[in-house]
Amino acid sequence: MVTKTDLLEEYRQKRDFKRTPEPKPGKQAAKPEEPIFVIHKHDASKLHYDFRIEVEGVLKSWVIPRGPSMNPRVKRLAIPVEDHPLEYAGFEGMIPEGEYGAGSVMVWDAGTYRNLKVYHDHEQPVSEGARVGDINIWLNGRKLKGGFALVHIKSRTPGEAWLLVKMRDSEASDDEPVMRHARSVLTGRTLSEIREGKK
Ligand code: MN
Numbered sequence: 001m002v003t004k005t006d007l008l009e010e011y012r013q014k015r016d017f018k019r020t021p022e023p024k025p026g027k028q029a030a031k032p033e034e035p036i037f038v039i040h041k042h043d044a045s046k047l048h049y050d051f052r053i054e055v056e057g058v059l060k061s062w063v064i065p066r067g068p069s070m071n072p073r074v075k076r077l078a079i080p081v082e083d084h085p086l087e088y089a090g091f092e093g094m095i096p097e098g099e100y101g102a103g104s105v106m107v108w109d110a111g112t113y114r115n116l117k118v119y120h121d122h123e124q125p126v127s128e129g130a131r132v133g134d135i136n137i138w139l140n141g142r143k144l145k146g147g148f149a150l151v152h153i154k155s156r157t158p159g160e161a162w163l164l165v166k167m168r169d170s171e172a173s174d175d176e177p178v179m180r181h182a183r184s185v186l187t188g189r190t191l192s193e194i195r196e197g198k199k
Helices: 009-013 086-090 126-132 191-195
Strands: 036-043 047-055 058-064 075-085 093-095 103-115 134-141 145-153 161-166
Touching: 009 075, 036 086, 036 134, 036 191, 047 075, 047 086, 047 103, 047 126, 058 086, 058 161, 075 086, 086 103, 093 191, 103 191, 126 134
Parallel strands: none
Antiparallel strands: 036 047, 036 103, 047 058, 058 075, 075 161, 093 103, 103 134, 134 145, 145 161
């Protein structure tokens, strides 16, 4: 039996909570019935997006270098990283110089999701999808809506590789939301305003 503490061991090990303002895993606040997702825009050594979905009490996380696309023909590389605590969904701010992931972090999108791997007689839970590398979810975000597939692929390069692809549904389009949306859904700030410490 894997406990939540075990799932977050790598998260804890990478961080010095005396120095980083990132949340230390602890007691969880009340949250909506439906599982949550969050997308952070993170200007670390390289600008990227972090895609996080609530699975079994933690945020399963992937780095998406180019961010999500609404175009079903566009495949976006997604590299799995360590699980984050649920509290991380509300984190926005600056990770200090010298700390893991140093740089500005924005809550670029947030909301709830539902599992699309539901058939009339059975369901493949998202937790199983995360293990086998095949997740289909409907995002109900402020910016992103619609079905997204997150699938593990065989890669020649070392390390795990997944793809994030928009599913073909009523919300699909040729829109590139990362080009249009530059502000936090939490505070309305841009990354540079976060960096400058604007309230
Ligand atoms: Mn990141």
